[in-house]
Amino acid sequence: MDARPIIAARDLNLWYGAAQALYSVDMDIPEKQVTALIGPSGCGKSTFLKTLDRMNDLVPGIKITGSVQYRGTEIYDSKVDVTWLRKQIGMVFQKPNPFPMSIYDNIAYGPRTHGVRSKSRLDDVVEKSLRGAAIWDEVKDRLKKSALSLSGGQQQRVCIARALAVEPDILLMDEATSALDPISTSKIEDLIADLKKDYTIVIVTHNMQQATRVSDKCAFFLLGRLIEFGDTTELFSVPRDKRTEDYITGRFG
Numbered sequence: 487m488d489a490r491p492i493i494a495a496r497d498l499n500l501w502y503g504a505a506q507a508l509y510s511v512d513m514d515i516p517e518k519q520v521t522a523l524i525g526p527s528g529c530g531k532s533t534f535l536k537t538l539d540r541m542n543d544l545v546p547g548i549k550i551t552g553s554v555q556y557r558g559t560e561i562y563d564s565k566v567d568v569t570w571l572r573k574q575i576g577m578v579f580q581k582p583n584p585f586p587m588s589i590y591d592n593i594a595y596g597p598r599t600h601g602v603r604s605k606s607r608l609d610d611v612v613e614k615s616l617r618g619a620a621i622w623d624e625v626k627d628r629l630k631k632s633a634l635s636l637s638g639g640q641q642q643r644v645c646i647a648r649a650l651a652v653e654p655d656i657l658l659m660d661e662a663t664s665a666l667d668p669i670s671t672s673k674i675e676d677l678i679a680d681l682k683k684d685y686t687i688v689i690v691t692h693n694m695q696q697a698t699r700v701s702d703k704c705a706f707f708l709l710g711r712l713i714e715f716g717d718t719t720e721l722f723s724v725p726r727d728k729r730t731e732d733y734i735t736g737r738f739g
């Protein structure tokens with residue numbers, strides 16, 4: 487029996503203008519596990535991921551109905567402070583997007599925004615976050631250099647460190663390895679396995695091998711609907727739905 491979910495989505499519907507992108511999605515995301523969202527292009531994986539930290543809020547014409555609770559708090563309640571929510575629930579994007587500033591300042595940015603001023607505290611957070619993202623040894627002698635001088639794989643780990651620096655509860659990753667070479671991808675997959683000791687992780691991936699390698703739970707979306715959700719090993723070995731089976735065996739998508 488799973489523990490209480492850290493995120494519970496219920497009857498979640500989302501429209502971009504007249505076009506409905508999510509249909510009545512129910513999902514319980516377990517704490518300190520990796521949940522992978524899979525499905526063919528345009529099925530709503532990224533849209534669903536973004537609803538979890540209200541990244542869609544500013545899209546013109548968007549309409550959302552239903553419920554998303556984070557640790558029992560209704561995140562679409564008007565009383566919720568979105569800055570607080572995004573501190574709890576961090577996001578790493580497909581393309582590494584470090585700020586055009588030093589490695590150090592990239593990591594210190596979030597804590598400074600949240601009021602941390604002490605140099606020694608910031609030094610500690612920078613080191614701890616870079617260690618947490620498995621990149622400290624590669625950058626410790628060049629913290630004052632621009633983050634843009636790093637390789638794509640290193641930049642992505644700096645972005646993960648930047649997300650960790652504000653001590654989030656949940657990390658969302660939207661195809662975070664799809665722009666990276668195989669070695670960088672494998673480093674980030676190892677990192678994900680390591681991070682789930684301390685964090686809940688939700689990833690969107692096009693790569694089914696990646697989903698089987700890194701995730702505990704897997705959700706298969708099709709045309710805006712959640713078709714199947716369960717233990718990754720079960721979903722890939724004994725899918726309950728014919729459409730899941732067709733997708734994972736490469737019959738479409």
Ligand SMILES: Nc1ncnc2c1ncn2[C@@H]1O[C@H](COP(=O)(O)OP(=O)(O)OP(=O)(O)O)[C@@H](O)[C@H]1O
Pocket residue numbers: 502507525526527528529530531532533534545692
């Ligand atoms: N900002 C937007 N405005 C209008 N429509 C959008 C927007 N973002 C996504 N959509 C539409 O919503 C649907 C779901 O898109 P979404 O990006 O969530 O799918 P996805 O499964 O993540 O796809 P991919 O794997 O290609 O990234 C698609 O039909 C897409 O065109």
